[in-house]
Amino acid sequence: MPKKKPARTRTAKGVRRPAARVALGSSPWSPRSEGPWGPQSSMAKPVMPPAKLAPIEQPPVGVSPKYGQLAPWPLIDRYPVVIGQNLTLSYIASVFRLATTGYRQQYVDLLDELLEQDPHLYSVVQKRILSVANGRLEIVPADLPEGDPREDRAEALAAWVGQEVARIPELVQQLAGLLWGGIYYGVGNSEIHWSRTGDGWRVDRLSFIHSRRLAYPDPQAWDLYIWDQGQVYGWQTPWGASPTNNSMFGLRVADYPGKFITHAPSLRGDYPTRDGVGRQTATWAALKRISGRGASEYLERFAKPWVDVSFTTGADGKPREANNEEIAEAQNAAGTQGVGSLSSYVHPDTIKLDAKAADAGRPKITYTDWMAVCNAEESKAVLGGTLGTEVGKGGGNRSLGEVQERGELDLEAYDAQCLGDTLDRDLIQWLVRLNFPEDIDIAPHAKIHVAKDPDPKTVLDNVWIATQAGMPVDADWAAQESGLRLVNKDNEDGPARRTYKSDVADPTAVDPDLMSAEAKQQQADQAKQQLDIQKAKASAPTIMPGQVGGAPRPPLAVVPKPGGSSAAPKQADDDTTQPAAPDNQTAVTGTERGGGQPAGTFRPGTPTRSRKAFY
Secondary structure (H helix, E strand, O other): OOOOOOOEEEOOOOOEEEOOOOOOOOOOOOOOOOOOOOOOOOOOOOOOOOOOOOOOOOOOOOOOOOOOOOOOOOHHHHOOOOOHHHOOHHHHHHHHHHHHOOOOHHHHHHHHHHHHOOHHHHHHHHHHHHHHHOOEEEEEOOOOOOOOOOHHHHHHHHHHHHHHHHOOOOHHHHHHHHHHHHHHHOOEEEEEEEEEEOOEEEEEEEEEEOHHHEEOOOOOOOOOEEOOOOOOOOOOOOOOOOOOOOOOOOEEHHHOOOOEEEEOOOOOOOOHHHOOHHHHHHHHHHHHHHHHHHHHHHHHHHOOOOEEEEEOOOOOOOOOOOOHHHHHHHHHHHHHHHOOOOOEEEEEOOOOOOOOOOOOOOOOOOHHHHHHHHHHHHHHHHHOOOOOOOOOOOOOOHHHHHHHHHHHHHHHHHHHHHHHHHHHHHHHHHHHHHHOHHHHHHOOEEEEEOOOOOOHHHHHHHHHHHHHOOOOOEHHHHHHHHOOOOOOOOOOOOOOOEOOOOOOOOHHHOOHHHOOHHHHHHHHHHHHHHHHHHHHHHHOOOOOOOEEOOEEOOOOOOOOOOOOOOOOOOEOOOOEEEOOOOOOOOEEEOOOOOOOOOOEEEOOOOOEEEOOOEO
16 A cells, blocks of 8 residues: 655745644754754745745644643642641741752742732732733834844834734733743743744734743753643543643753743842742741731630639638639630630639730730731832831831832833843744744844833923923923823914913913903003004104204204393203203203294203203
8 A cells, every 4th residue: 555645835935845744742843953944944034024835834832733732721720739727937948948959839839828818918019010011012123233224124023023912912911920920939931822824923822821830840950841740631631641741740841942931030140949029028928927817816815805703612701722623623714715715714712813924915016016027028028118018107208218119110120121031032033033034133122111100290390390490391291291281272283382481470471362352452452552653653754953843943042031131152061950040041951843842941940950951
């Protein structure tokens, strides 16, 4: 019987060659080989947009046809380890030692249990994670030297990758899952689900992989495994049907390059087996849990009063000696009170009850104080301080709060940069490598912006300070940043409005729209009157000294009255006070104007100050 020929597909160059076959749990290439994009590859290099005939290689994954993914959620994860009342510091130490050797399942279960029962710890960790997950993800082009001819190509490639990343469903949730795993547990992971179309490789979705499934169990290497130590698909499926439980340590992530996103940021400069803020906060969360347990027991014992009834044993009012039966009953009552189940006790006066505390009822630290200490330590470990989460008895300090806020922004910026580097390595590089292998050296980068928008009041305060300093500020921008709406501009295409410093008390001098209709009409009438006066002055002829109505006239002189002497006129010095004229004389200064009237007449006996006056 002739052998079946393998199925053939057509490459981008049109050369027929056998189609690649990928078995379950294998990969079309190994990290120890050169890979399909190495020097031995004869594939055609696609151009943007990708050719319809994409590379013939299977996606970097062998998947189960039944379940469609390599690492589905296993059924065994429905049954995590729950410590409950058995939690002790000795158990925490043993789990830490186990995680250091690479077996992380019990370690992650412990951190998970501490987190779900500690609202304060959950709050501060969530604050750090969501600040990055809710950041603005931007795909930026590769940084090329100025004048590089590939700048346009790099920008087009960044735009294409940005579109591909943006179309991934539930991206924010998947990023938050990676951050929870990397920041709190130490290691996070997601599986990439690829699809191949005529346009090339695309990412259909990402699926969450719990950190309890991640381990470093191989004592001879630091390889990361997805290891399910139990049934994955169900009891009707044989053991080992999934690659995550079909070998000694499950699925080795390095055997499937381009298939998983692994996020393990270095927060303490340590190995992934002993990193993460969960390791920093576990002891304090456990101590707070133990103190909370004691506080609840104290509340249960002493919140409700218990009745103490005694009776007299002697006729003279003096107690007799207690017998053995009464002593036994007293011991039983004391033991019952110790566990908090004593509601009443009837005893003779031969027995006296006296409950004492080692601190004489004045403890140096209460349950509430101790839990506040634990909360403060958790806040410091996660956020770097406590001013953002708690306020002391003396209130907050604004300057210290601002300093700590800047410290939190530094933490968020570092977390965002680490996550961006992870996306570059495990997602963006593979998008470019599978679709545009010739452009792998100009692959774009992921950048997550975590800077918060300034407070509106802060924006307006800054605008006011800048305006008072004489700096013009774009009023339209200030209104947009502070959430205010300005009145519509007369010309929407005109220049932006600006602020300026003004000492004008009347607002109508700045904005005429604030004036009433009567005030506007009165202002218009005054402006018209001023304009008419200016036009009249401009049209009047110029009159020179010694002229009346344009005709020359002799110089001014003093005319004596009848019977007086005719003395020669005398010119006075400039800007001097003139003596009073005699009673029979009249002093005249200046020139006569259009109507022939003297410009100034001085009565006899009045001292005058004039310029070039004659008398």
